[in-house]
Amino acid sequence: MSKASTNCLPDLSHYWVPFTANRQFKTMPRLFKAARGNYYTTMDDRQVLDGTAGLWCVPAGHGREEIASAVGKQLLTLDYAPAFQSSHPLAFEAASRVADYMPSGLDRIFFTNSGSESADTALKIALAYHRACGNPLRNKLIGRERGYHGVNFGGIAVGGIAGNRKAFGNALSGVDHIRHPLDIAKNAFTKGVPQDGGIALANEFEQRILTLHDPATIATLIVEPMQGSAGVIVPPAAYLKRLREICTKYGILLIFDEVITGFGRLGTKFGADYFDVIPDMLTCAKGLTNGVVPMGAVAVKREIYDAFMENTPTGAIELPHGYTYSAIPIACAAAIATLNIFQQEKLEDRAASLSPHLEAAVHHLKGLPMVKDIRNIGLVAGIEFEAITGKMGAFAFAVYLKCFELGLHVRYTGDIIAISPPLTIEKHEIDRIFNILSEAIRFVASQGVAGLDANNYLKNEQAWALHQQTTNA
Ligand SMILES: Cc1ncc(COP(=O)(O)O)c(C=O)c1O
Numbered sequence: 001m002s003k004a005s006t007n008c009l010p011d012l013s014h015y016w017v018p019f020t021a022n023r024q025f026k027t028m029p030r031l032f033k034a035a036r037g038n039y040y041t042t043m044d045d046r047q048v049l050d051g052t053a054g055l056w057c058v059p060a061g062h063g064r065e066e067i068a069s070a071v072g073k074q075l076l077t078l079d080y081a082p083a084f085q086s087s088h089p090l091a092f093e094a095a096s097r098v099a100d101y102m103p104s105g106l107d108r109i110f111f112t113n114s115g116s117e118s119a120d121t122a123l124k125i126a127l128a129y130h131r132a133c134g135n136p137l138r139n140k141l142i143g144r145e146r147g148y149h150g151v152n153f154g155g156i157a158v159g160g161i162a163g164n165r166k167a168f169g170n171a172l173s174g175v176d177h178i179r180h181p182l183d184i185a186k187n188a189f190t191k192g193v194p195q196d197g198g199i200a201l202a203n204e205f206e207q208r209i210l211t212l213h214d215p216a217t218i219a220t221l222i223v224e225p226m227q228g229s230a231g232v233i234v235p236p237a238a239y240l241k242r243l244r245e246i247c248t249k250y251g252i253l254l255i256f257d258e259v260i261t262g263f264g265r266l267g268t269k270f271g272a273d274y275f276d277v278i279p280d281m282l283t284c285a286k287g288l289t290n291g292v293v294p295m296g297a298v299a300v301k302r303e304i305y306d307a308f309m310e311n312t313p314t315g316a317i318e319l320p321h322g323y324t325y326s327a328i329p330i331a332c333a334a335a336i337a338t339l340n341i342f343q344q345e346k347l348e349d350r351a352a353s354l355s356p357h358l359e360a361a362v363h364h365l366k367g368l369p370m371v372k373d374i375r376n377i378g379l380v381a382g383i384e385f386e387a388i389t390g391k392m393g394a395f396a397f398a399v400y401l402k403c404f405e406l407g408l409h410v411r412y413t414g415d416i417i418a419i420s421p422p423l424t425i426e427k428h429e430i431d432r433i434f435n436i437l438s439e440a441i442r443f444v445a446s447q448g449v450a451g452l453d454a455n456n457y458l459k460n461e462q463a464w465a466l467h468q469q470t471t472n473a
Pocket residue numbers: 113114115116117119148149150151224228229257258259260285286
C-alpha cells in the first residue's frame with residue numbers, strides 16, 4: 001500500500017471499539033468522515049446509504065442544521081449547570097416537550113444520558129416506588145428472553161441476549177425472564193404483526209409468576225414493544241395488551257423500553273401508541289436528540305411520581321439517583337430542536353406511509369438462498385438466515401461487509417440483518433437498500449465457504465481507493 005494512502009487512516013491502536021471484534025476491525029476499518037441526509041461519506045469519499053439510521057438513532061436524517069444551530073447557540077449561552085440541587089430553564093422546557101410527546105399520563109420525566117441508563121433508572125424507580133408505597137418485598141425484576149435493555153448491570157440482568165450476559169457473572173439476583181414471542185415455525189414470512197397466539201403467550205407470564213414466584217414479590221416487567229437488537233421480533237396481536245392486563249391485576253409495574261421503537265420508528269410516536277397499550281413507565285434515548293447528543297429519558301406515570309412526593313419525609317430527596325449530565329443544556333437544546341422537526345415534518349406519519357413500500361420491498365427477498373424468515377413493522381425489517389453449524393453470524397456478517405462494499409450500511413446481529421433507515425428515506429432509496437441487499441445475499445451465497453471469510457471483502461478504505469484507481473485507469 002502506498003504511503004499516501006496510509007496517511008488517510010488515524011492510528012487505530014488506542015481506541016477500544018465497543019461491541020466490535022477489534023482485531024478483525026483494525027485489519028479492515030470502516031470509518032465515516034461525514035454524513036448528510038440519508039448518506040454517510042467514507043474516508044475515501046464514497047457515499048454509503050444509511051440503512052440503519054446510525055444505530056437506530058437518527059430518525060430525522062443526518063446533518064440537521066436546526067439541531068446543530070440550537071446546540072451551538074446553547075453551548076455559548078449556558079454550557080453547563082449543576083444537575084443536582086440546581087438546574088436551568090431548558091431542562092424544564094425539554095421535560096414539558098417530552099411529556100407532551102408521550103402517551104397520555106406519562107408526564108413526569110427523568111433525564112439520563114443513554115438507553116442503558118434509562119433502563120437502569122426505570123428499574124430503580126420501580127423498586128423505590130414499591131418501597132415508598134410500603135411494599136419492600138416487591139423486589140423481583142422480570143425481563144424477556146432476547147430482550148435488550150443496554151449494557152449496565154440492571155439492563156443485562158433483565159436483558160435476555162446470552163452473549164451480553166455470560167462474560168459478566170451474575171449481574172443481579174431476583175430476576176426472571178419470560179419467553180420471547182418469535183415463532184418462526186408458525187409465523188415465518190409474516191407481513192407485519194403475526195395474528196395468532198398472543199394471548200396464550202402472554203398468559204405464560206401469569207402462569208410463571210403464579211407458580212414460580214408470589215406475584216406480590218414482583219416489582220416490574222420490562223419489555224421492548226418490538227425487540228430490535230435481538231433481530232426484529234414483532235409481537236403477536238393482543239400479546240402486549242394481555243401483558244398489561246396481567247401487570248395491572250397483580251400490581252406489577254409495566255415498563256416499555258422504547259429506545260428503538262420511540263420517535264416514529266413504527267409509524268407512530270411510540271410502540272405504546274402502535275399497540276394501544278400504555279405502560280407505567282416508558283424509557284427512550286437515541287431519537288430523542290436525533291442521535292446528536294447523548295440523552296435518554298424515563299417517562300413515568302404521574303401517580304408514580306406523586307407517590308414519591310407524598311410518601312417521603314418533607315425535605316428528603318425523594319429519589320437518590322441522577323447523573324452529572326442529566327438534562328445537560330446542549331442535550332435539552334437538541335431534544336427540543338428534534339421534537340420541533342418531528343412536529344413540522346410529521347415524521348411518524350411519513351414512516352407510516354412508507355411502511356407498505358418497505359414491507360413489499362423486503363418480502364421480495366423471500367426465496368433468495370439462505371433466507372429463512374423475513375419480519376417487518378413500521379420502518380423496520382429483519383431478514384433471518386439459515387444457521388450454519390459452528391459459524392453463528394458468519395453469513396450475516398459477510399452480507400453486511402458486502403453491502404458496505406456496495407454502498408449500503410446495514411446492521412447484523414447473529415444470523416439476522418436489520419434494516420431501519422432514517423424516517424426521511426425516499427421510496428427509491430428503500431428500493432436501493434433492498435436491491436443491494438439482494439445482490440449481497442446472492443453474492444455471499446454463491447461463494448460457498450470462501451464467502452464467509454471476511455478477508456474477501458473490502459479490506460479498508462485504502463484498498464477501495466486503490467481498487468477504484470485501478471478500475472478507472
Ligand atoms: C431497547 C434498547 N434499550 C436500551 C438500549 C441501550 O441504549 P444505549 O446504547 O444508548 O445505552 C438499546 C440500544 O440499542 C435498545 O435497543
